[in-house]
Amino acid sequence: MTTVTLAQVAERAGVSTATVSMVLRNRGRISQATRERVLKALDDSGYVYNQTAANLRNRSSNQVGLLLHDITNPFYSEMTAGLSHEMERHDLLLFLANSEESEERQQKFLDSLMRNSACGMVLCAARKTPQAFFESLKRRKIPAIMVVRPLSDPDFDFVGTDNFLGTQMATAHLLKLGHHNIAFIGGSQSSGTRAQRIGGFTSKLLEHGISPDSRWLVTCQASQSDGARVAEALFSAFPQITAAVCYQDVVALGVMQALRKMDRDVGRDFSLVGFDDITEAALVQPGLTTISVAAKEIGRKAGELLYSRIQGNDEPPKRIILPPALVIRESCGFR
Amino acid sequence: MTTVTLAQVAERAGVSTATVSMVLRNRGRISQATRERVLKALDDSGYVYNQTAANLRNRSSNQVGLLLHDITNPFYSEMTAGLSHEMERHDLLLFLANSEESEERQQKFLDSLMRNSACGMVLCAARKTPQAFFESLKRRKIPAIMVVRPLSDPDFDFVGTDNFLGTQMATAHLLKLGHHNIAFIGGSQSSGTRAQRIGGFTSKLLEHGISPDSRWLVTCQASQSDGARVAEALFSAFPQITAAVCYQDVVALGVMQALRKMDRDVGRDFSLVGFDDITEAALVQPGLTTISVAAKEIGRKAGELLYSRIQGNDEPPKRIILPPALVIRESCGFR
C-alpha cells in the first residue's frame, strides 16, 4: 500500500533520486547538510528500500541458497545454524530447500535459485546426483560451495571434515589399547565418504604392521538393525575380532546391540568406536567413544568462503577440511 | 553472462514480448501455432525467467520467511521440514533465519523480508519480543502465521499444539501406573508454553487429590546436559520421586542420563515421560515414552494456512491447535 519510493523521498528533501540513493548506500561525496536533509526525509516518510528494484538494476541479489537432503538430521541442522549465522553477518538472506535425496527436487531448487538470481549457494547434493547436474552448475558460474559429502570434482569449493584422519584417530586409539584384530563396519559400497574412512583405517593398521583382512571390512545400511545384523554374522565367523571402527554412530549402536546379545561386554571384552558424535552416542550405556565433526563450524566456514566468492575472490577452488576429534567415552574401556 | 531476455526470445520467434509473456504464464488468447513457435524459441535460446523483474513489476514475490529461535532443536527442524515441503508444493521459496532469541536479529530479519517484499512469513517469535514488534507487523499487513509458542494476541493466525492437554495425558499415564511423587522438569520460567504444560500437569495431579510440590517443578535449559544437571540435584534432594514429566524430550534424555548415573533403572525404578516425540526418543534405550505433537504437521499446516492467506483468504484469524498423542515406549515400564 502507498509504498514510498526513492523519488518521493527525493522530492521531499528537495534533491534528486541519485542523491538519495548515494546517501542510502554511503557512496559518493555528499555534503553533510544534504545528507542530513535526506536522512530526515527518509525517516519522516517511512521509506522502505526496494531491494527488488535494486537487484534488477544490479543483475544480482543478496540471496543465497542452501540445499540439503535432510534438515531433520541433527548434523545438518547444526550446520545450517552455523551457515545461517554467517550469512546474517553479511546481510545475506538464506533460502532453504530439502531435496530428500530427490534429484528432481534438487534440480527444481537450483532452477528456482537461478530465476531469482541468487548470488551463491551451498549444497550437499543428493546421493545419485548425475554429473550433468554439476556440469550445468559450473556453466552458470554462480558461486557454489559443496559441503560434507566428498566430491571428486576439483572445480568446486568444498568444506567438510577429514574422514581419513578421523578413522586414523579412531584406529590409533584402538591400537594403543592393544587391539590387533579390528573390523570396520558400515557404509555403502558406493559412498565416497566410506572410501576415505576405510583409507584412514587401513593405513593406520599398516603403519602398525597389521595387514587389513578384507573379510573384516563389511558394509551395511545406515540403521541400527542392519548394523546389528552384519555384526552378528561377522563376529560369529571371526570370534577373534576384539574391536571395531564403525562407519557411523548409528551403526555402532547396532553393533553394540549385537554384542550384548552375544554376551560380549562392550568396554571390557570388546572395544567400539563410532563416527559423527550424534546425540545418542552420549546416551547409550556404555557411552560410545566416537569421532566428532564440528557441524556448526562446517557451516560457518562454508559461509565465509561463499561470501568471499561473492565478493569476487577468484582463487582456485579450495578444499577446507576441518579436523575431527576423538571423543572418549566408555565403549573402549576406561584408562 | 549473456542473459537471454524476453525481448530476445520474442525477436527469435518473430513476435512481441507481450506474446512471449502470455505464453509463459498461460494467459490471454494465443493461437496454437504461435504458442509452439514461442515455446521452441524459449527452448532454443536457453531462456531463464527473470523473477526479479516480474516481482518488481508485480510489487510482490514468491518468497516467504521462516523465523525460528533455534533450528538446532530437533522439534523445529522437523517443523521446518514440514513447512519447506509445503512451500515447495506451491513454488514458494523459503527464507530461513535463526533469531537465537535476540529481538534485534529478529527485527533485522523482518526488515530484510520487507525490503525484499516477501509475500508472507511464519514465525516463532523470540521470547521477550515486545508488543511493538507485533503491532508493527500488523501494520505491514503481510500474511504472518505464528507457530508453536502460544500467543495471546488474537489478531494473528496461530498453529500449535495443545500443551495443556498434552501434559494432562502424560501425567494421567504416570498416575495410572501408580506413581504419586511426580516431578516436572524443564522449560524456562518465562515461557508461555511451559505455563500451559505446568497447568496440565498440576491440574491432573489435583484431579487425583495430589497437591503439587513447588520444589518438584524445576526449570532448565533446552539441553541434555542441563537436564541431567538439574535432575541429579533434584533426585538427590528428593529420592522419593519415582516419576517425572519433562518439558521436552531433549531434557528427558538428559534426565535419563542422570538416572543411569545414579544407578536408577529407567522403566523399572523410575518412569519418565517426555514431550515432542523427536526422532531420538525412539532410538534411545529404553525408548522414551512421550507426547507427540507432530512437528512436521505443524509446519505443513502453517504452510497451508499461509498459502491460503497469500491467495487472498481474508477470513478472521484462525487458531489451529493440533491434538497431541501419547506415544508409549519403554521408559515407564512395560504393561
Added chain:
DNA sequence: TTGTACGCGTTATCAA
C-alpha cells in the same frame, strides 16, 4: 549533484 537511460517482465490499450 543532477538528469536520465537502463535493467526486464507485465498488462492495459489499441490495431488489424
Added chain:
DNA sequence: TTGATAACGCGTACAA
C-alpha cells in the same frame, strides 16, 4: 480473435 505498442515498477550509475 489475435497480437503489438508502450507505459510502468523503482533504484542505479554515468555523463554532464
